[in-house]
Amino acid sequence: MSDFLSWQVGEVQVTRIQESQESGMTWVLGDAVPENLKPICWLAPHFIDEVGEAKWSIHALVVEIGDRKIVVDTCVGNDKNLPVKFWNHLQTSFMEDFERAGFHREEIDTVLCTHLHVDHVGWNTMLVDGEWVPTFPNARYLVAREEWDHWQSEDDDFTKAVFSESVDPIERAGLIDVVEQDATVCEEIRLEPTPGHTPGHVSILIESKGEKAVITGDQTHHPCQLAHPEWGSAADFDFGQGIETRRAFYARHEAARTLVIGTHFATPTAGRIERDGEVWKLVVPADA
């Protein structure tokens, strides 16, 4: 019996490899305080804890179709020198868990980063004998053009810290492909532009045998935003565009009955969007 969450979408298999889970996310989502979350009754028990704090997760998703093996978002990573106390020199069993789930890093053919923030690019690289080397040496790392272009002009200390260890070594190894924001990865998988959190942010759309799923990325950090699409993140590049993106995303995927797999959603991590008056809610399987 596997302890890894997974979902079957037609012929596509999606498996979650979790790096960490936490309670409390007001540092990224200022409105997500217990007094705001408790009235949203469907958030309990999965997405808020006993005192009403937001529960969230950092995880990678491995998407398999045929002989393709794709990793979506690569978490924070081990050993990184980061000016964020709880992520600095992180040590987790992520890579051991990845292997335990039956994956080998050499078999991964594609890495998709929904955007280039610190908690989505970490395991792009790993520290070997004091050097940052690509974790997935045989993969192409796909980044949307708008995202790539945006970060070229950012040179603050935080960006430099993240890029020097988690992005630049991949570029030097020649493994980055800059692609269109709606690029097709293979017949079943394509990028869906969801800008706002970052300029080139993408969600990942999966369609197979009439079934449909989408991996959110960080345009939605927590399911509470379905009830309050106007709640944005302190880290949003364009706050207003983020709101527009969320509203359109919820309406589109509610209508399509898409399985929504949240990049930071706590266990059970996936559900379907339903209308809830003027806004929306996430409905998870009854046995979750």
Ligand SMILES: [Zn+2]
């Ligand atoms: Zn994130």
